[in-house]
Amino acid sequence: MSEKAKSQNEASQKVVTRYDRKVQRRKEEEQKAKKRKMISRVAGIVVLAAIVIGLASIPVRNYIARHSAYITVGGHDITRVEFDYYYNLASSDYINTYGTYLSYMGFNASGDFAAQAYSDTMSWKDYFEQLAVDTIRQNKALIDAAQAAGFTYDTSKEYETFEESARTAAAAAGESLNRYYKLTFGRYSTVSGLKPYVEEGYLASAYYRHVAEERAASADEIQAYYDENKASYDSVDYKLTEISAEIPAAQTVTDGDGNVNTIEPTEEEIQAAMDAAKEEADAALLVIDEEGAEHNGMLQSSISSKYRDWLFDEARKEGDTTVIEDADSHKYYVLQFGKRYLDDAVTADVRVIATTTGNGEDILAEYNAAGATEDAFIELVRKYSEDNYSVAEDGLYKEVTSNSLNSVFSEWIFAEDRKPGDTVSLVHEGTSFVLYYIGEGRPEWQVSIANTLLGDTMSDYLDEIKEGCEVSDPKGRLVYLKVQAAANNGSDNQESEPADAGDEGQESEPTDAGGEGQAE
Numbered sequence: 279m280s281e282k283a284k285s286q287n288e289a290s291q292k293v294v295t296r297y298d299r300k301v302q303r304r305k306e307e308e309q310k311a312k313k314r315k316m317i318s319r320v321a322g323i324v325v326l327a328a329i330v331i332g333l334a335s336i337p338v339r340n341y342i343a344r345h346s347a348y349i350t351v352g353g354h355d356i357t358r359v360e361f362d363y364y365y366n367l368a369s370s371d372y373i374n375t376y377g378t379y380l381s382y383m384g385f386n387a388s389g390d391f392a393a394q395a396y397s398d399t400m401s402w403k404d405y406f407e408q409l410a411v412d413t414i415r416q417n418k419a420l421i422d423a424a425q426a427a428g429f430t431y432d433t434s435k436e437y438e439t440f441e442e443s444a445r446t447a448a449a450a451a452g453e454s455l456n457r458y459y460k461l462t463f464g465r466y467s468t469v470s471g472l473k474p475y476v477e478e479g480y481l482a483s484a485y486y487r488h489v490a491e492e493r494a495a496s497a498d499e500i501q502a503y504y505d506e507n508k509a510s511y512d513s514v515d516y517k518l519t520e521i522s523a524e525i526p527a528a529q530t531v532t533d534g535d536g537n538v539n540t541i542e543p544t545e546e547e548i549q550a551a552m553d554a555a556k557e558e559a560d561a562a563l564l565v566i567d568e569e570g571a572e573h574n575g576m577l578q579s580s581i582s583s584k585y586r587d588w589l590f591d592e593a594r595k596e597g598d599t600t601v602i603e604d605a606d607s608h609k610y611y612v613l614q615f616g617k618r619y620l621d622d623a624v625t626a627d628v629r630v631i632a633t634t635t636g637n638g639e640d641i642l643a644e645y646n647a648a649g650a651t652e653d654a655f656i657e658l659v660r661k662y663s664e665d666n667y668s669v670a671e672d673g674l675y676k677e678v679t680s681n682s683l684n685s686v687f688s689e690w691i692f693a694e695d696r697k698p699g700d701t702v703s704l705v706h707e708g709t710s711f712v713l714y715y716i717g718e719g720r721p722e723w724q725v726s727i728a729n730t731l732l733g734d735t736m737s738d739y740l741d742e743i744k745e746g747c748e749v750s751d752p753k754g755r756l757v758y759l760k761v762q763a764a765a766n767n768g769s770d771n772q773e774s775e776p777a778d779a780g781d782e783g784q785e786s787e788p789t790d791a792g793g794e795g796q797a798e
Contacts, residue, residue, distance in 0.1 A: 343466035349755065351411065352418045352747030360475050361410065362464025368409035399761045408758040411749055417482040419743040424485040433480040435660065439669050440476055441469070446634065446664075484670065489739060495731040503727050504620075509578050509590045511723045515616030516589055517570030519562045523548075523555035523608040552608065559601045559610035566599055566614045575621060585611050594618065625677035625719035626691050629655055631712040632665040638703030638710035645701065645712075655701070655714045662712075677719035691715065 347355035373380065373387050380387070385394060391403035400408075424431075448458035459467040495503075504511055526543040533539065543551075562569070578586055585602050588594070598615040629652070631641060641658055648654035659673035668675060680688045686706050690696070690713065700715040719725065751759055 340466055344471055349411070350750040350752075351414050352422065354418050356414060359464065359466045359471055360414070363467065363472060363475050364410040364414050365406055366463050368413060369406040372406065372409060399764075400758055404757040404761075407756055411756065411758075415744055415747050415749060416740060417479060419740070419747040420482040420485050421478060422747070423489075423743050424481065427485075429485050429488060431481050431484040433477045433484070436480045436666065436670055437473065437477050439664060439666055443664060443666065444469075480670070486736070490732060490736055493732065493735050493739070495728050495735075497724075499731060500724050500727045503731060504723065508620075511577075511620065511726065512590070512618050513575045513577055513621045514581075514589050514618045515572070515574045516576070517566055517572055517614040517616065519559075519566060519570045519612040521555050521559040521562060521610045521612065523551040523610075525551045525608055548608070552603075552605075555608075555610055556601070556603075559612050562612045563599055563601055566612050570612065570614055574616075582611075585613055588613065589615060590618070620723060622721045622723075623680070624721055625679050625725050626696075627674070627676050627716040627719050628678065628691060629659060629673040629714040629716065630665060630668060630675055631655075631659050631663045631673055631710075633662050633710050633712075634664060634708065636662045636710060638705065638712045641710075641712050642701060642703050650699075650701075652699070652714065652716070658712075673714075674716075677725045679722050679725070687711070687713070 343358035345357065348358040348361045349356050369391070377387060385402065391406060392401050394402045396402045396405040444458060444462075445455055447462075448455045451458060453461065455469060459469060459472060463472060526547050528543065529541040531539055531541060578590055581589060584604050588600060588602065594615050596615065596617055600613050602611045602613065604611065631638075633641075641662055645654055645658055648657070656672045659669070663669055663673055665673065678691070680692045683691070684706060686704055690702055690704065696715055698715060698717045702713050704711045704713065720728075749756075749759065754760070
């Protein structure tokens, strides 16, 4: 027998004691521990590598967001930073404007916009993206037109005001300025990175105002428009008495089987009640001059359609009376016509300093010490005002109307003894307002017509310059474009006249800067 075979035979015949088994288990546990340690080490290396890769990808993502095209508009590469900026402006502005109504519709402004349906085919996120692209498209078209026209504009003062407002808002929220930018304008936003887009917005807005001034309606055009649409701008005075028919109430009865039924008044009962009301209305007509409720200075748009045509009939003359039946509401209107006229209520031009940090009385004292002139007030506007809307015009609000202002301001501005050069300091909702009264503006009706004509003119102008400013989304990020394309394809397959290719958004003066929005 060989030595090797002998050794194996001896080993096979050896008795395994309890101690031997204990040693064996210990060796096995040591081997398992070494294996677990090796696996743990390998897994640790993998996790560490993933962390390193993730950390390394953050600068890459930031670089892509700030330098690569997210979409293209009119040949302009729109970065993710710029897109997010406009998205947050659009969503914030929309929510601030329609927030009350949106809440009734079940919209949650604090929730995920992508998870809330705007329509059968789009989420609210999709809709806000559409609004953002509409604004980008309009601003890019205006910038191109401004450059082609050689138009230049210094946006430094407006940007300075914008950044100061951001600093104030960040401090109020207890956030750093950089953190505030990310929460408000998008995760990749920075102060320096956002600056060119904010300034470009101000430039677009300035050029829009420049074109609007050049294309404003003349006095002759305003008069001609009024002559063709007098009923829309004239006011009427009249007296009114309303007589409601006493219609019998519906009766609820229970039959022998316990079934509950509602019995509505019969046509005969309704007619009898209307006949009685008519007799009462005829009687009221005899005393309408003494007992009718006075309605003075009423525009056609604010009068019930049931009787406004009668009031605005060209043949109407002072003292005319009538009784008009309203079968739908089961009532009669008893009317006496007073007069029809064009209200010459004037507008006003004012300069305004708005500040949340300054004291209005101290500013007025500084104004008086500087000579109490309009030029001195303008210098203080530049120094103190935080009002982004008017800062570019040195605080000027031109042709404001009494009904467009809070009563705190309108009562002072439109006081009978108001004269050019008057000033006042007022406080409203925590903001100090210092006002400088310049003087009367055009009558309200002229301003209203001028705005209507200018709105039509500028809408046509924006359509014209945006015509060649196409949106390109090669990576298919914008759902609303797909929805529009599907709608267009569906229309092409119809024999009827094609429908519009989706809502392009309401055209208005370009957005330059704005408040808080939904951070992505």
